[in-house]
Amino acid sequence: MNKEKKPMFKKLxxxxxxxxxxxxxxxxxxxTLAVILIVxxxxxxxxxLKYFFLGPLQILNPNVAKGLAFNYFDFWIQSxxxxxxxxxxxxxxxxxxxxxxxxxxxxxxxxxxCGWVCCLLDGDIKAANANPVLCAILGLLVGAIAGGLITSIxxxxxxxxxxxxxxxxxxxxxxxxxxxxxxxxxxxFRDLKTSKYSNQWTEEVVLTFKKFLxxxxxxxxxxxxxxxxVIFAWAFLFKTKWGFKxxxxxxxxNFAKYVGVGVISMGVLVQIIGGLIGGLCGATVILGNNxxxxxxxxxxxxxxxxxMAIFSGNNPKKLFLATAFIAYIRAGALIxxxxxxxxxxxxxxxxxxxxxLFLLAEKFLAKTHRKMIVxxxxxxxxxxxxxxxxxxx
Amino acid sequence: MENYLVMQDVxxxxxxxxxxxxxxxxxxxxxxxxxxxxxxxxxxxxxxxMLFGIEQPDEGKIIIKGKxxxxxxxxxxxxxGIGMVHQHFMQVPSLTVAENVMLGIEPTKGLVxxxxxxxxxxxxxxxxxxxxxxxxxxxxxxxxxxxxxVEIVKALVKGCEILILDEPTAVLTPQETKELFVQLKxxxxxxxxxIFISHKxxxxxxxxDRVTVIKKGxxxxxxxxxxxxxxxxxxxxxxxxxxxxxxKAPAQPKENVLTVKNLTVYNEAxxxxxxxxxxxxxxxxxxxxxxxxxxxxxxxxxVITGLAKYSHGSIVLDGKEVKDMEIADLRExxxxxxxxxxxxxxxxxxxxxxxxxxxxKIHKDEYNSGLFLNxxxxxxDTDRWVDEYLVLCDSGEQLVGMLSGGNVQKVVVAREFTSPxxxxxxxxxxxxxxxxxxxxxxxxxxxxxDAGEAIILVSxxxxxxxxxxxxxxxxxxxxxxxxxxxxxxxxxxxxxFYMLGxxxxxxxxxxxxxxx
Numbered sequence: 001m002n003k004e005k006k007p008m009f010k011k012l013x014x015x016x017x018x019x020x021x022x023x024x025x026x027x028x029x030x031x032t033l034a035v036i037l038i039v040x041x042x043x044x045x046x047x048x049l050k051y052f053f054l055g056p057l058q059i060l061n062p063n064v065a066k067g068l069a070f071n072y073f074d075f076w077i078q079s080x081x082x083x084x085x086x087x088x089x090x091x092x093x094x095x096x097x098x099x100x101x102x103x104x105x106x107x108x109x110x111x112x113x114c115g116w117v118c119c120l121l122d123g124d125i126k127a128a129n130a131n132p133v134l135c136a137i138l139g140l141l142v143g144a145i146a147g148g149l150i151t152s153i154x155x156x157x158x159x160x161x162x163x164x165x166x167x168x169x170x171x172x173x174x175x176x177x178x179x180x181x182x183x184x185x186x187x188x189f190r191d192l193k194t195s196k197y198s199n200q201w202t203e204e205v206v207l208t209f210k211k212f213l214x215x216x217x218x219x220x221x222x223x224x225x226x227x228x229x230v231i232f233a234w235a236f237l238f239k240t241k242w243g244f245k246x247x248x249x250x251x252x253x254n255f256a257k258y259v260g261v262g263v264i265s266m267g268v269l270v271q272i273i274g275g276l277i278g279g280l281c282g283a284t285v286i287l288g289n290n291x292x293x294x295x296x297x298x299x300x301x302x303x304x305x306x307x308m309a310i311f312s313g314n315n316p317k318k319l320f321l322a323t324a325f326i327a328y329i330r331a332g333a334l335i336x337x338x339x340x341x342x343x344x345x346x347x348x349x350x351x352x353x354x355x356x357l358f359l360l361a362e363k364f365l366a367k368t369h370r371k372m373i374v375x376x377x378x379x380x381x382x383x384x385x386x387x388x389x390x391x392x393x
Numbered sequence: 394m395e396n397y398l399v400m401q402d403v404x405x406x407x408x409x410x411x412x413x414x415x416x417x418x419x420x421x422x423x424x425x426x427x428x429x430x431x432x433x434x435x436x437x438x439x440x441x442x443m444l445f446g447i448e449q450p451d452e453g454k455i456i457i458k459g460k461x462x463x464x465x466x467x468x469x470x471x472x473x474g475i476g477m478v479h480q481h482f483m484q485v486p487s488l489t490v491a492e493n494v495m496l497g498i499e500p501t502k503g504l505v506x507x508x509x510x511x512x513x514x515x516x517x518x519x520x521x522x523x524x525x526x527x528x529x530x531x532x533x534x535x536x537x538x539x540x541x542x543v544e545i546v547k548a549l550v551k552g553c554e555i556l557i558l559d560e561p562t563a564v565l566t567p568q569e570t571k572e573l574f575v576q577l578k579x580x581x582x583x584x585x586x587x588i589f590i591s592h593k594x595x596x597x598x599x600x601x602d603r604v605t606v607i608k609k610g611x612x613x614x615x616x617x618x619x620x621x622x623x624x625x626x627x628x629x630x631x632x633x634x635x636x637x638x639x640x641k642a643p644a645q646p647k648e649n650v651l652t653v654k655n656l657t658v659y660n661e662a663x664x665x666x667x668x669x670x671x672x673x674x675x676x677x678x679x680x681x682x683x684x685x686x687x688x689x690x691x692x693x694x695x696v697i698t699g700l701a702k703y704s705h706g707s708i709v710l711d712g713k714e715v716k717d718m719e720i721a722d723l724r725e726x727x728x729x730x731x732x733x734x735x736x737x738x739x740x741x742x743x744x745x746x747x748x749x750x751x752x753x754k755i756h757k758d759e760y761n762s763g764l765f766l767n768x769x770x771x772x773x774d775t776d777r778w779v780d781e782y783l784v785l786c787d788s789g790e791q792l793v794g795m796l797s798g799g800n801v802q803k804v805v806v807a808r809e810f811t812s813p814x815x816x817x818x819x820x821x822x823x824x825x826x827x828x829x830x831x832x833x834x835x836x837x838x839x840x841x842x843d844a845g846e847a848i849i850l851v852s853x854x855x856x857x858x859x860x861x862x863x864x865x866x867x868x869x870x871x872x873x874x875x876x877x878x879x880x881x882x883x884x885x886x887x888x889x890f891y892m893l894g895x896x897x898x899x900x901x902x903x904x905x906x907x908x909x
Contacts, residue, residue, distance in 0.1 A: 241755045241756050245755065254745075257738075259720075260722075260724045260725075373408055376410060
């Protein structure tokens with residue numbers, strides 16, 4: 001038995017090796033393209049490249065003289081936070097093959113509900129004075145529930161009438177957006193002074209501490225909530241019976257039905273969980289950045305979640321690396337574009353798009369894969385023959 | 394004709410790392426029927442897929458009429474004069490025979506399909522080779538035997554000189570098989586080369602001129618059929634003598650576990666597939682269900698196992714109506730099921746052996762500690778089952794998709810047999826698995842019967858149904874056409890007549906299937 005165990009680890013290794021190789025090649029192609037685009041479009045390519053590749057590592061840009069006193073490192077962290085949430089949500093939903101694209105709506109509604117609650121408890125509307133910690137917790141909670149409610153709509157529509165989740169969830173994103181705009185423009189939530197933003201709540205509720213403990217660092221509680229969500233998503237998917245059933249459903253729905261998984265209710269459950277996380281994301285982002293609500297456009301974080309799920313292969317464990325990477329190039333691009341003469345920020349979208357394309361293209365590097373398989377199979381066979389020969393002796 | 398058809402040192406490695414063919418050599422001459430024998434999973438089908446251009450060899454040469462060929466697609470193969478009849482027919486049921494035969498080479502008059510020409514050419518081909526088929530009949534109205542002839546005509550009409558038949562008799566009754574053989578011999582006499590893939594050795598012996606035996610992806614040898622006996626071939630295939638008879642004491646049936654009464658099932662198109670049938674299965678007996686495919690067996694099994702719903706009649710499992718239970722409840726109530734299609738229902742190929750084995754029990758307390766899965770217990774149990782059920786693998790962490798068919802089936806069987814149960818529904822439990830694995834599964838079933846399990850066995854393998862079952866139900870046209878309390882008195886030929894609906898039993902006799 002022991003003899004046979006050896007080639008198995010090799011086998012897994014080669015599959016893992018191939019997916020690593022694929023990822024590396026895709027990223028290399030994407031980054032090469034970025035470099036080419038920067039060189040072509042920047043006034044000072046060397047400077048721009050430096051900002052793009054190294055910018056996010058700077059905690060405080062020393063170039064204060066130029067008026068660029070941003071905490072660049074914080075850009076990176078800030079871009080990472082929503083990705084952690086939405087990546088987890090999409091990992092869970094896609095694991096069950098539920099292509100609910102309603103995260104945008106969940107984020108919208110989560111932020112809106114959270115903002116309103118904070119305004120009521122600790123803000124301008126009622127001018128009540130609740131404990132800020134309690135207020136923040138309640139805000140996050142209500143935000144999450146709002147998100148869960150909104151994504152459960154397409155799920156229930158499918159359960160009841162067989163409506164396509166993808167279509168109805170996409171439509172709900174816009175419905176959520178217009179609800180948010182309606183609240184901002186036509187209700188007591190509206191701030192009469194600026195006409196664009198909501199009423200305000202006290203700064204104490206905000207989840208971000210700039211110049212934390214007198215240092216140059218900015219502490220974002222959102223990051224920790226995000227990390228907790230990723231850990232939850234991983235444990236839920238891989239360490240509980242519910243997660244097991246969800247994955248079963250994703251791997252083979254017929255099989256799931258046959259072994260007794262309640263396929264329909266499980267499908268609804270994952271979408272509600274995804275929505276809860278989406279809502280929490282919206283709430284965290286709103287409470288993390290400002291003391292007012294400003295949701296007049298879709299955030300795009302929902303789509304980022306899909307990107308993240310693809311990067312991590314639906315395994316939340318890999319989300320940390322994936323989000324760190326994408327957030328890094330985004331922060332880099334942003335820093336680069338704010339410098340004078342720098343190329344535009346949207347460059348990252350091209351890079352991301354290209355990487356995703358190569359990750360999803362099934363036949364990409366297929367010949368290399370094939371060669372690896374053939375080589376491996378032969379090695380395995382040779383080993384087996386050698387073992388048999390030994391036994392014969 | 395030295396180099397009429399030669400496959401030389403052909404190697405094929407699948408993407409899951411399995412070496413299906415390892416330097417296989419095969420050759421055939423003009424005008425012979427050449428059998429390829431081997432256990433399931435030995436690599437027969439892979440070899441033929443390469444000859445028909447569906448798969449491409451990683452190494453080796455294919456030589457046809459002296460020319461080195463590169464067959465990248467079935468189109469190339471057809472051009473080279475090769476035709477293949479698959480196990481599953483590739484036909485459009487709503488079209489006529491002539492239309493099906495002409496698919497891909499449609500005769501046209503201006504812009505429209507020339508039906509008259511299609512019928513004429515189909516007829517001509519049928520007459521030339523002695524097939525009696527009405528070109529204007531619709532495929533869906535034909536029996537399986539005739540459908541198969543259509544499939545052969547389809548190949549012949551395209552000018553095929555080398556015809557591959559992949560287990561052509563698997564779906565036929567003994568009578569239909571006999572008829573097919575007459576026609577194949579006639580075809581051979583007209584100069585056609587026929588490659589006959591089968592593991593039914595008596596058929597090989599009766600029909601073929603030569604036989605090539607393949608074992609575990611390697612050629613064992615080629616023999617003239619008159620020089621070898623069935624037992625010889627069997628030994629070359631398996632390596633050891635296999636006893637196909639499972640030792641079995643007479644059944645001691647007890648009380649009813651499953652009672653089906655006046656059950657009628659309509660399929661999704663609203664067609665009646667199961668027509669007012671009643672029977673019961675008792676503790677400690679194996680009830681076989683035989684029938685030509687498509688006579689309601691699948692629909693019957695689907696409703697008993699909860700995969701589909703029924704509205705007329707009743708099915709009672711141990712005192713509870715099946716209709717009122719979800720599959721999870723049914724399983725809780727003691728039903729286990731080996732599904733007909735192990736890849737569609739029986740496993741998740743992209744999950745590990747461990748996960749597949751524990752999938753139906755994952756919610757049980759013993760596999761959970763608090764909120765989380767008890768991974769230690771899961772690993773312990775599944776490791777033990779891997780050993781117990783002789784699953785050939787590197788470890789329980791290996792993906793099921795990496796295993797051969799027989800081992801996948803062992804994973805399915807291990808999962809189902811290790812859950813406490815009262816009723817086992819065993820649907821084609823040994824289809825497409827090697828002799829050793831099949832023997833293992835059959836023995837386990839007899840063991841379970843002796844321990845008091847009620848078992849339903851559906852199988853297209855007549856020898857299996859007849860040797861394993863204690864009593865036998867024959868289905869024809871959605872009805873029970875015959876019930877045999879004791880299978881021993883039944884001959885295979887007689888069973889064929891009931892399957893075809895040539896013979897019927899009286900209503901009184903059929904009522905015997907329901908024990909009250």
